[in-house]
Structure formats: C-alpha cells, structure tokens
Amino acid sequence: MSRDTPADREESTIQPDGGTEPAHEEINYLDREVNLLRPSTPFMRDHLKIIWSSFVLWALVVFGPVTLTALAPEMMTVQMPVLGFPLHYFLVSLGAPTGALILAIVYTRYRDGLDQKYGIDPDSVESTAPETGEATAADGGVEQ
Amino acid sequence: MTVPLQAEALDISFKLVPAIIVFLMMASFLVIGYVFKVADTEGMWVAGRGIGNIENGMAIGANWMSAASYLGLAGLVALSGFYGLAFIVGWTTGYFILLIFLAAQMRRFGKYTAPDFVGDRFNSPTARALAAFTTLLIAYVYSVGQARGMGLVGQYVFGLDIIPMIVVMMTITVGYLALSGMLGATKNMAVQYTILIVAFLAGVYVVGFSQGYSTILPQIEYGALMADLGREFSAPFVNQPFYIWIATAFSLIVGTCGLPHVLVRFYTVRSERVARWSCVWGLFFILLLYWASPAMAAFGVDLFQATTGASAYAAEGGMSGAEGDVIVVLAAQFANLPTWFVGLVAAGAMAAAIATTAGLFITASSAVAHDIYTELINPEATQRQQVLIGRGTIIGMGALVTVTAFNPPALIGELVAYAFSLAGVVLFPMFFLGLWWENTNRQGALAGMVLGLLIWITSIINSVLPNYIGALGAAAGESGALVPIYAQYVPPIGAALIGTPVVFVVTIAVSLATPEPPLETKKMVRQCHSPEPMGQQETAADVVGDSTSGGTPADD
Numbered sequence: 005m006s007r008d009t010p011a012d013r014e015e016s017t018i019q020p021d022g023g024t025e026p027a028h029e030e031i032n033y034l035d036r037e038v039n040l041l042r043p044s045t046p047f048m049r050d051h052l053k054i055i056w057s058s059f060v061l062w063a064l065v066v067f068g069p070v071t072l073t074a075l076a077p078e079m080m081t082v083q084m085p086v087l088g089f090p091l092h093y094f095l096v097s098l099g100a101p102t103g104a105l106i107l108a109i110v111y112t113r114y115r116d117g118l119d120q121k122y123g124i125d126p127d128s129v130e131s132t133a134p135e136t137g138e139a140t141a142a143d144g145g146v147e148q
Numbered sequence: 149m150t151v152p153l154q155a156e157a158l159d160i161s162f163k164l165v166p167a168i169i170v171f172l173m174m175a176s177f178l179v180i181g182y183v184f185k186v187a188d189t190e191g192m193w194v195a196g197r198g199i200g201n202i203e204n205g206m207a208i209g210a211n212w213m214s215a216a217s218y219l220g221l222a223g224l225v226a227l228s229g230f231y232g233l234a235f236i237v238g239w240t241t242g243y244f245i246l247l248i249f250l251a252a253q254m255r256r257f258g259k260y261t262a263p264d265f266v267g268d269r270f271n272s273p274t275a276r277a278l279a280a281f282t283t284l285l286i287a288y289v290y291s292v293g294q295a296r297g298m299g300l301v302g303q304y305v306f307g308l309d310i311i312p313m314i315v316v317m318m319t320i321t322v323g324y325l326a327l328s329g330m331l332g333a334t335k336n337m338a339v340q341y342t343i344l345i346v347a348f349l350a351g352v353y354v355v356g357f358s359q360g361y362s363t364i365l366p367q368i369e370y371g372a373l374m375a376d377l378g379r380e381f382s383a384p385f386v387n388q389p390f391y392i393w394i395a396t397a398f399s400l401i402v403g404t405c406g407l408p409h410v411l412v413r414f415y416t417v418r419s420e421r422v423a424r425w426s427c428v429w430g431l432f433f434i435l436l437l438y439w440a441s442p443a444m445a446a447f448g449v450d451l452f453q454a455t456t457g458a459s460a461y462a463a464e465g466g467m468s469g470a471e472g473d474v475i476v477v478l479a480a481q482f483a484n485l486p487t488w489f490v491g492l493v494a495a496g497a498m499a500a501a502i503a504t505t506a507g508l509f510i511t512a513s514s515a516v517a518h519d520i521y522t523e524l525i526n527p528e529a530t531q532r533q534q535v536l537i538g539r540g541t542i543i544g545m546g547a548l549v550t551v552t553a554f555n556p557p558a559l560i561g562e563l564v565a566y567a568f569s570l571a572g573v574v575l576f577p578m579f580f581l582g583l584w585w586e587n588t589n590r591q592g593a594l595a596g597m598v599l600g601l602l603i604w605i606t607s608i609i610n611s612v613l614p615n616y617i618g619a620l621g622a623a624a625g626e627s628g629a630l631v632p633i634y635a636q637y638v639p640p641i642g643a644a645l646i647g648t649p650v651v652f653v654v655t656i657a658v659s660l661a662t663p664e665p666p667l668e669t670k671k672m673v674r675q676c677h678s679p680e681p682m683g684q685q686e687t688a689a690d691v692v693g694d695s696t697s698g699g700t701p702a703d704d
Contacts, residue, residue, distance in 0.1 A: 033678030034671045034692065040584040047679045055248045066241045066401075067394070074390040081384065089371035093382045096233045097442050098368070101435055104241035108428045111248055115424060119679070126419040126681045 028122050050118055058111045065103035069095035154310040155300055155470040157456065159481055162307040166491020170305055173343060173499045174320075178328055180336045201422055205429025207337035208413045212239075212434050213344050214290070214504035215297025218497045219476055220561030221438070225445035226460070227472035227559070229381045231388040231396075232445070235561055238400025238568075240438050243431040246405045251427045252420035253583045253676040254411055258687025261511075262408045262575050263519035268689065269582040270593040271669060273523045278597045280519035282574045283408055286567045287512040288545060291505050293563035295553035298501040300474050301494045304481075311554055317498070318505075318550045322542065325506040340503060345436055347496025351476060352440045355447050355483045362443070370443040377449050380461040395642025396565065402644050403568025406576035408511060419681065448479035455482045473560050505549075512545055513538035557612045558641075565641045566608070572644035574600035577651045585656070586673040592659030596651045603638065603647040611635040668692060 028047060036044040043049045073080040073092040080092040087094065119126065154160070217239065225232035259265040262283050267276030298321070299314035308316060356362035362369035374382055385393065404410065413430070414423045449460045449467070452475075458465035471478060476497065480490040517538035522529045529537075556563060574597055581588040581596075610631055614624035629635035638646050664670075675688040682691065 034674050036674060038586040038673045038677050058248060062244050066237060070393060073384045077384060087371040088374050090382050092384055097236055100237045101240040101438055104244045105431050105435060108244050108247050108431055112424045112428050122679050124679050124681060126421040
C-alpha cells in the first residue's frame with residue numbers, strides 16, 4: 005500500500021522510538037497485531053484510551069460504594085435526608101446501575117467521535133459485501 | 149438446605165380471568181411472530197437491515213426478562229436484603245463491559261453462538277464441542293430456575309399442587325416451542341418486551357399508589373419505607389459477607405458477557421455502531437425493570453408484615469424462600485387488588501419464564517444436534533437425523549429440568565446465577581482473549597475451557613450435590629460441603645471471582661508455550677478491531693479470505 009497522503013495529515017504521529025507512524029489510510033489493519041496490552045495502531049491506542057478510562061470509572065462506580073461500606077460501615081449507612089435511604093443502599097441499588105448506563109452513553113459517544121476523527125462512516129458500506137478490504141479503506145478515505 | 153416447595157401465603161386456586169390473560173399473552177407472542185414471519189435466513193438479513201438501536205435494545209431487554217429478573221430479583225432483595233443488590237448490580241453493570249470490550253468486535257467477527265465463535269476462532273471441533281456442552285449445561289441450569297418460577301406462579305392462576313403444576317407448565321412450554329416452530333414464528337422481541345415490562349411496572353405503580361407508598365416515582369419513593377422494614381432489609385453484610393457479595397456480582401458481570409443469548413442480539417444489526425448503541429439502549433430497557441424491582445420487594449415485605457402480623461425475617465412465621473420468589477405477585481395479592489390485575493402480573497411472570505425456557509431449549513437442541521452430534525459423533529448425519537436428535541434433546545432436557553425443579557437447591561435468582569458463573573468461567577475468557585489477543589491458540593483455549601468446566605463442576609459437586617446424594621451428604625456432614633474451604637472461596641454462585649482469572653492465566657500460559665495460531669486466524673482477529681466499516685453480511689473470515697486472494701480460512 006503506497007498511496008501519497010498530505011504531509012500535514014494530523015493522524016501521523018511521531019513514535020517515541022523516533023519512527024513515524026503511517027497515517028490511518030496507509031495502515032493495513034490486517035497486518036497489525038492485536039494485543040490488548042500492546043496496541044499497534046494509532047486508532048487502537050486512541051480507542052484503548054477511551055476503553056481504559058471509562059473502565060476505571062466503571063469499576064469505581066460499581067465496586068466503590070460496596071467496598072467503602074465494608075471499610076467504613078458507620079459512615080456509609082447514615083440515613084439520607086428527604087429520600088430516607090441508608091446511603092450505601094441508595095448508592096448500590098440505584099447509583100451503580102445508573103452510573104453504568106451513563107458511562108455506557110459517554111463511552112459510545114466518545115467512540116463515535118473516534119470514527120469521526122478517522123473519517124469513518126459506518127453507513128458508507130452497502131449491505132452487499134465490498135470486494136476487498138482495500139476497497140473499504142479507499143471508501144473511508146474518499147468520504148473524508 | 150433445600151427450599152420449601154410452595155408459597156403458603158399465595159392464594160392457590162383456579163382463576164378463570166387470569167388463566168385467559170396467560171393464554172392471550174402467549175397467543176399474542178405466537179400470532180405476532182407469525183405475522184412478522186420471514187421465510188429463511190436470507191429474509192432475516194433483509195429484515196435485519198431495518199433493525200435499529202431502539203428496537204434491538206428492546207430485543208436485548210426481552211431476552212433478559214426471564215423469571216429470574218421478573219420474580220427472582222425481587223425475591224432476593226426481599227429475602228437477602230443488601231446481598232440481593234449484588235444481583236441488581238451484576239445483572240445490569242455487566243452490559244458496560246460487554247459494550248466496551250465485546251459487542252462491536254463480536255459483530256465484526258460475525259459468529260453469534262458460543263460454539264460457532266469458539267470453533268472458528270480456535271480452529272477446533274473439540275473446542276466447539278466443549279463450548280456446545282457448556283451451552284447445554286447453561287441452558288439446563290438456567291431452565292431449572294424458570295421451571296421453579298412458572299410452577300410457583302402457575303399455582304396462583306391454575307391452583308394445582310406444585311409438582312403437577314410444574315409438569316403442566318413445562319408441558320405448556322414444550323407445546324409453545326413446538327407451535328412456534330410449526331408456525332415458523334420468529335419472535336417479535338420488541339412486542340414481547342413491551343408486554344412484559346408493562347405487566348411488571350403496572351404491578352409496581354398500582355401497588356405503590358393504592359397502598360399510599362408512592363405516587364409517580366416508586367423507584368425512589370420506597371426509600372421512605374426503609375426504616376420500617378427492619379435492618380435485615382438494608383443493613384450491609386448481614387446475610388452474606390463482603391467476599392460473597394463481590395464474588396456474586398463479579399460472576400454475574402462476566403457471566404453477562406459470556407452468555408450466548410445476549411451475543412445473538414448483535415446478529416441482525418446493520419453495523420457495529422448500531423451494535424454499540426443497541427447495547428446502551430438494551431441496558432436502559434433492562435434498567436426499567438431493575439430500578440423498580442427493589443421497590444416491589446420493599447412493598448411486598450411491608451405488606452407481608454402488615455398481613456401476617458409477623459416480621460418477614462422471624463424464624464417462626466417469617467417469609468419462606470418460596471414466598472420470597474413470588475413476592476412480586478404476593479405484593480399485588482396482599483394489596484387487595486382485583487383478581488384480574490394480580491393475574492396480569494402473574495401472567496407476565498409466566499410468559500417471561502415460558503418464552504425464556506423455549507429459547508434456551510432451542511439453543512440446547514442446536515448445540516447437541518449440530519455442534520456435538522454432527523461435528524464430533526456422526527459427520528455424515530442427515531438433516532432428518534439432526535432434527536430427531538434435536539427433538540430428543542428437547543424432550544430429554546424438558547424431563548430433566550422438570551424433575552430437578554421439583555426440589556430445587558436454591559431460589560430462582562440463585563439458580564440462574566449458577567448458570568452465569570458457568571458462562572463467566574468458561575466462555576467469557578474465550579470471548580475476551582479470543583478477541584483481544586491474537587496469539588490465543590487452540591491448545592490454550594482447550595486447556596482453559598476444560599479447567600473452567602472443572603472448576604465449576606467441582607464447585608457444584610462440593611456444595612450442591614450433597615443435598616441430593618445421600619453418600620455425599622453424609623461425607624459433607626454439618627457444613628453441607630465436602631471441602632468447606634473450597635465452598636467458602638469458590639461457591640457455585642461466585643465461582644468466577646477466582647475461576648475466571650485462573651482460566652485467563654492458564655489459557656495465556658498454554659498459548660505462550662505452544663505454537664502461535666495460523667496467520668489467517670490472526671487476521672480474523674485483526675479485522676475485528678479494524679476501524680474500517682464492514683458490510684452487513686460480512687464476517688471477519690470473509691474479509692480475510694478476500695484479502696488473501698480467495699483462500700478460505702482453514703476449519704481445522
């Protein structure tokens with residue numbers, strides 16, 4: 005795959021080791037290793053940034069209140085004003101599931117943003133299969 | 149420690165109008181399914197083009213709405229207090245993990261049953277058969293919970309004794325299954341979801357309003373009841389310690405991501421973007437039930453205490469396990485609502501249980517007929533033989549589920565949770581590593597799955613079977629478990645907290661010690677993570693096959 009791309013393409017980033025990462029359009033994703041702990045493309049790095057940061061928030065929302073309740077039961081079981089719930093009960097029964105829903109929305113919006121950054125339109129592909137993966141890549145580039 | 153058989157407080161007698169409502173509900177699923185019927189798989193793809201975020205989200209909600217969510221959840225919150233919330237957290241927040249790690253990638257991989265995914269990803273008929281066996285076990289354990297639920301609630305409507313009631317309800321289920329097969333009805337999941345959620349929320353709102361508990365937001369207003377319900381309802385770690393709480397929630401979360409019937413919902417969506425958004429909508433539709441369920445439990449406990457005059461948690465005259473499991477219906481009955489209305493709530497529970505069980509039986513029969521029999525035992529099997537084997541599986545499993553449900557080892561929600569911990573230990577690591585680490589290979593997957601199955605099965609033998617098998621019971625003695633320390637740290641309900649990380653480590657270690665998987669397989673994994681859009685009917689294997697000049701991926 006050697007297609008010339010504008011030199012000022014913002015996706016091209018300088019690697020820490022000094023090599024230049026090719027732009028998104030030049031990457032053949034079928035040649036890039038998939039390893040959760042060692043992302044091999046700028047897209048994967050960007051995606052994992054969103055995944056890991058939302059995952060950490062999720063873990064705090066889901067397991068934070070119950071763990072705090074085990075550590076500091078006095079503080080966590082105080083009755084909430086107006087609502088009447090003990091704090092720990094409210095945070096676990098309503099807070100954790102609702103928090104997960106909000107984080108799901110946030111993640112999905114950021115993930116859509118990532119498509120935009122890389123100039124990808126998921127609806128650009130008809131339900132008939134394109135002939136090759138390469139054609140798909142070219143489509144994505146043209147849309148931009 | 150088995151659970152009392154029937155709910156004494158429930159009004160057990162034949163009631164005509166509720167019986168008609170149950171009949172109408174099941175008939176509506178069939179008729180609507182028939183009207184929307186599509187001829188073949190090709191047709192389904194065309195229909196699939198129209199399936200959007202919200203509709204697919206509702207379908208996810210319908211798949212999720214079994215007796216465990218409808219009845220079991222409120223039962224656990226009512227009986228086990230704060231521990232019951234581990235089930236609420238586990239059965240909802242797992243969707244987030246599914247969303248960020250698996251949904252879109254699975255959509256791109258293009259295989260939606262556990263045996264198909266595992267077989268194709270790890271190039272192994274043996275791995276496929278192991279996944280099929282796991283699917284079969286999941287369906288069996290899951291169905292026992294459903295059978296218990298439909299039997300208990302069926303008593304309110306039809307008034308039989310519990311054992312004939314379970315037999316009748318399971319017969320109805322198999323009849324429903326046969327009829328929907330004959331009509332070729334594809335389930336219209338959005339309609340099914342709407343009927344079930346309306347029946348459930350109507351119960352919560354009407355009980356709350358008629359008893360003066362709540363007005364427009366029972367999901368929050370029940371907080372005012374908390375002080376009256378007794379500390380057993382809300383005080384933390386009274387019924388189960390912190391470790392079991394976390395182990396349960398963790399198992400349900402990873403189980404959600406490993407459960408075959410959730411993944412299948414990404415089959416008909418247009419693109420991976422729709423897969424993601426429908427996952428979000430699915431979580432929202434599920435939450436409509438899960439937000440309201442503890443409110444119904446609180447109303448039920450309060451009404452139970454007002455009606456019987458005893459504390460729900462008293463040793464004498466307190467709430468039994470069976471009463472807890474039908475608390476959703478009991479609450480409506482105690483509130484003196486008209487019979488037809490209580491019947492509507494009960495009908496929703498039965499419809500949820502019947503539809504779920506029918507779906508599980510289909511999954512099980514295809515796992516046996518296709519993935520085990522045809523792949524491993526008789527590759528020459530004719531269509532007719534496969535159909536016969538499939539039907540035999542349904543009859544055999546129906547009988548086994550029925551008999552097990554006569555004397556179940558646990559509450560509805562707990563039984564279903566056993567199935568989740570199995571999915572979390574065996575299938576989740578295969579999906580996760582299979583999609584996120586291209587070097588996971590056949591040997592690693594086989595070692596991991598065998599070990600996962602062993603961990604779960606020994607946990608069941610250790611803590612559940614001593615209740616049934618005299619010799620094991622004698623060996624277990626007072627503690628109820630053969631090896632108490634194993635039961636303490638790897639209980640069947642929370643086996644994944646230790647089991648899943650162990651399976652991860654072993655799968656990775658064996659994969660590192662053996663040759664890497666073929667390049668074709670690696671490219672399939674890479675295609676799952678590529679940002680480039682794919683056609684709706686494409687699988688990762690198609691794309692890889694095309695790009696390497698026409699070669700098809702090796703099946704073994």
